[in-house]
Amino acid sequence: MEGLPHQIVAGIATGGIYASVALALVMIYQATHHVNFAQGEMATFSTYIALTLIQAGLPYWVAFVVTVAVSFVIGVVVERVLLRPMHDAPVLAHVGIFIGLLLVISNLSGWIFDYTVKAFPTPFDTGAPMLGGLVSGHELGSTAVTLAVLTLVYLFFRHTSLGLAMRAAAYNPVSARLVGIRVGWMLALGWGLAAAIGAVAGIMVAPVVFLEPNMMLGILLYAFAGALLGGIDNPAGAVAGGFAVGIIENIGGAYLVGTELKLTLALAIIIAVLLFKPSGLFGRVVVSRV
Amino acid sequence: MAALLEAEGLTAGYGATAVLHGLDFAVEERGVTALLGANGAGKTTTLRAVSGMVRTGGSIRFAGERLDGLATEEIARRGVAHVPDGRGTFMELTVEENMRLGAYTRSDRAEVEADFERVFGYFPRLRQRFRQQAGTLSGGEQQMLAISRALLLRPRLLLLDEPSFGLAPLVVQEIFAIMRRIREEQGVGILLVEQNASLALDFADRAYLLETGRIVVSGPAADIRQDESVRRSYLGY
Numbered sequence: 001m002e003g004l005p006h007q008i009v010a011g012i013a014t015g016g017i018y019a020s021v022a023l024a025l026v027m028i029y030q031a032t033h034h035v036n037f038a039q040g041e042m043a044t045f046s047t048y049i050a051l052t053l054i055q056a057g058l059p060y061w062v063a064f065v066v067t068v069a070v071s072f073v074i075g076v077v078v079e080r081v082l083l084r085p086m087h088d089a090p091v092l093a094h095v096g097i098f099i100g101l102l103l104v105i106s107n108l109s110g111w112i113f114d115y116t117v118k119a120f121p122t123p124f125d126t127g128a129p130m131l132g133g134l135v136s137g138h139e140l141g142s143t144a145v146t147l148a149v150l151t152l153v154y155l156f157f158r159h160t161s162l163g164l165a166m167r168a169a170a171y172n173p174v175s176a177r178l179v180g181i182r183v184g185w186m187l188a189l190g191w192g193l194a195a196a197i198g199a200v201a202g203i204m205v206a207p208v209v210f211l212e213p214n215m216m217l218g219i220l221l222y223a224f225a226g227a228l229l230g231g232i233d234n235p236a237g238a239v240a241g242g243f244a245v246g247i248i249e250n251i252g253g254a255y256l257v258g259t260e261l262k263l264t265l266a267l268a269i270i271i272a273v274l275l276f277k278p279s280g281l282f283g284r285v286v287v288s289r290v
Numbered sequence: 291m292a293a294l295l296e297a298e299g300l301t302a303g304y305g306a307t308a309v310l311h312g313l314d315f316a317v318e319e320r321g322v323t324a325l326l327g328a329n330g331a332g333k334t335t336t337l338r339a340v341s342g343m344v345r346t347g348g349s350i351r352f353a354g355e356r357l358d359g360l361a362t363e364e365i366a367r368r369g370v371a372h373v374p375d376g377r378g379t380f381m382e383l384t385v386e387e388n389m390r391l392g393a394y395t396r397s398d399r400a401e402v403e404a405d406f407e408r409v410f411g412y413f414p415r416l417r418q419r420f421r422q423q424a425g426t427l428s429g430g431e432q433q434m435l436a437i438s439r440a441l442l443l444r445p446r447l448l449l450l451d452e453p454s455f456g457l458a459p460l461v462v463q464e465i466f467a468i469m470r471r472i473r474e475e476q477g478v479g480i481l482l483v484e485q486n487a488s489l490a491l492d493f494a495d496r497a498y499l500l501e502t503g504r505i506v507v508s509g510p511a512a513d514i515r516q517d518e519s520v521r522r523s524y525l526g527y
């Protein structure tokens with residue numbers, strides 16, 4: 001399982017995780033123009049909830065669904081309680097609250113669930129590699145789950161009236177209010193969805209990287225690189241960017257910089273995008289006539 | 291019978307700046323009230339005050355209920371549709387999505403579909419542009435879209451902020467002709483803000499003339515249209 005094809009397939013599997021977290025970041029960014037640096041820690045906390053439920057004897061998929069639902073509620077509550085009063089606060093105040101949230105949640109995870117590194121179960125076949133030795137059962141399964149989540153999110157935003165209202169509230173809150181959309185609640189729903197997507201990403205990546213309070217720190221960096229690469233204001237671009245970063249990371253780690261220095265690749269991508277193409281590869285260009 | 295919309299001692303402003311200094315005005319059920327005045331007089335602010343988009347004082351009564359103090363979205367849900375200054379197009383979305391958003395608060399699906407047809411009857415061009423990104427529409431088409439979005443809310447009161455702004459005279463004629471039909475067929479009251487006074491006075495049955503946040507002339511539109519001195523000193527035509 002060492003050749004280039006395997007590196008690409010493994011890259012797609014981790015890329016799916018980055019794509020999910022990138023999507024969560026972009027959803028909140030589009031509505032608020034802020035990057036939620038605590039997105040990763042929220043996902044880690046969710047993953048601890050899942051582990052607790054599984055250890056309490058719940059079947060894996062029941063624990064999965066309950067965790068996603070609880071994470072959704074946590075996301076909504078965080079927005080309503082912490083972010084809503086800050087609505088008109090300056091950017092730095094937001095950065096402050098996001099970093100504060102990151103530290104609080106991270107410490108909360110450690111305090112409640114302790115700091116030891118924990119193994120996390122996978123529901124997928126961990127036996128022999130599949131598809132001619134190209135991919136492990138977990139890689140295949142987690143990619144399928146990630147793609148299913150991304151598809152559901154896409155269908156929700158494209159084809160439901162609530163999804164349309166959330167997009168409208170993000171693009172043009174003033175006009176959205178004028179057609180009766182409760183913009184504040186749309187923001188809270190966005191936070192809930194982002195937290196739910198993050199929870200899935202955490203649960204899918206935990207068997208690979210193991211669970212500890214800082215599990216998502218590096219992943220958030222890769223996801224952020226992916227979001228920037230694809231265009232921080234473009235959900236589809238961010239998803240594509242997340243997959244691209246996953247592949248670049250795996251190939252780069254194997255042939256270029258070695259596993260220890262892989263994280264610097266994310267940093268390099270972030271800096272390169274900000275320097276050369278701040279709107280990202282697929283950054284939205286809105287046609288508008290006045 | 292009480293008016294559909296009734297403002298008393300309405301004040302409004304931005305931050306510490308007061309812009310409106312106590313307006314009294316009304317829109318009758320199915321009536322058209324025009325709000326005239328020079329640039330900066332406070333016309334847009336008055337509509338924003340009705341929609342709860344700015345800080346207000348005084349009272350605003352709509353269909354017997356107080357609107358002042360309510361959030362913009364709740365005012366819209368009570369049947370006040372606002373075609374804002376600048377048209378408020380959702381540029382990134384399609385024409386169809388813009389129209390669907392107009393009907394967002396409604397659950398009477400069959401009626402909504404019928405209203406789509408009715409709106410296409412008024413503005414056939416929107417049917418041709420249905421799948422197009424709204425940002426690619428011309429100014430006149432965006433104005434038609436804004437009016438359609440407002441109508442799809444099934445409002446009892448329509449607030450129109452300078453629907454003629456920036457449009458070619460022919461397009462303006464077209465839009466006002468449609469608005470006459472809308473007024474007759476939809477049973478909706480209209481509060482119309484215009485800089486084009488002669489156009490507005492032909493359409494309205496009541497008019498108020500606004501100068502730096504105060505009403506200086508009010509009365510039946512026909513009377514104001516006839517009044518030489520008002521026309522010369524305030525309306526400039």
Ligand SMILES: Nc1ncnc2c1ncn2[C@@H]1O[C@H](COP(=O)(O)OP(=O)(O)O)[C@@H](O)[C@H]1O
Nearest residue numbers: 304307309327328329330331332333334335336
């Ligand atoms: N968003 C705003 N912030 C501060 N002042 C504003 C704002 N909008 C309008 N004003 C001020 O309020 C006054 C009335 O403006 P407006 O209601 O837009 O007039 P009109 O629509 O009659 O041209 C003007 O002096 C304008 O400068």
Ligand SMILES: [Mg+2]
Nearest residue numbers: 333334335375
């Ligand atoms: Mg104006």
